[in-house]
Amino acid sequence: MLHEQLRQAEAILEASGVASPRVDAIALAAHLLGIPDNQVGLRRREQMDAEFTRRYKELVERRAQRVPLQHLLGRAWFGPHEMQVGEGVFIPRPETELLAHWAAQQAFDGALVLDVCTGTGAIAAYVAGERRKASVYAVELSEAAASYAERNLAGRATLIRGDALDLETYGDLLGRVNVLVCNPPYVPESQDLQPEVYHDPHMAVFSGQSGMDFLQQWVPIAAALLVPGGVVGVEHDDSRAQATRELFAESGQFDDISNVRDLAGRERFVMASKVSADKAQTKPSIDDGVKR
Known part of the structure; x- marks a missing residue:
């Protein structure tokens, strides 16, 4: 019966160190059955056929090997959107939803919004x-990632394939964002992160020994992209909050620079505004407060 398979799957996933073994066991079963997770319980006493049993075992084994649940399901929710x-x-x-919400709040009718390193879109x-x-x-360099972004953004946004660190990628968007x-x-x-992290593309996760290699090169490009008074928001490692703020300040191109905490209380984002041309020569002060 299904409840026996769920119990066995949960035990296997728990033994392999999966953080949410019961949730994942149910999600994999729901995926194969084509039903919402919350309906799996209604079928717990049903006898599953051989095909379900075979495929479920395979999925549980792959999850036990710490293949991300989202890869096995082929989808991930981001706010109201299934990607x-x-x-x-x-x-x-999920923590990045706060950055997306901030960007949506800043946008106005007719605004030009640009998402760099878009990944899934x-x-x-x-x-x-x-x-x-x-x-x-949206801008994405990786061909593999861009193929997902293209599908996820169809009819929603314009995808640009190219290197975010190359000004030529942006074409006529320069100075208009x-x-x-x-x-x-x-x-x-x-080398000591959760195993699931290493299933993400290396180029999308890691940025040198400091974690700052990308941003150090990209901040001047951000200034070139924005209109005076335009705003920028970036996510960063929670151990690099002050370093990220200083990077924007030292460029001389931004003011109203502040950190924002994620829902877990970690300093996770920096937001800033591009200064007008007549102020760009003056080094802006950094907001000493951290916003919540």
């Missing part, structure tokens, strides 16, 4: 869904 995911694309995390899709009269663009948002690679090189 297609799989091998070769960074899985959007999650942030761009979120903003486009909230601000239908804004023009939303009102709202700029980026969830870049920012994790310092490490």
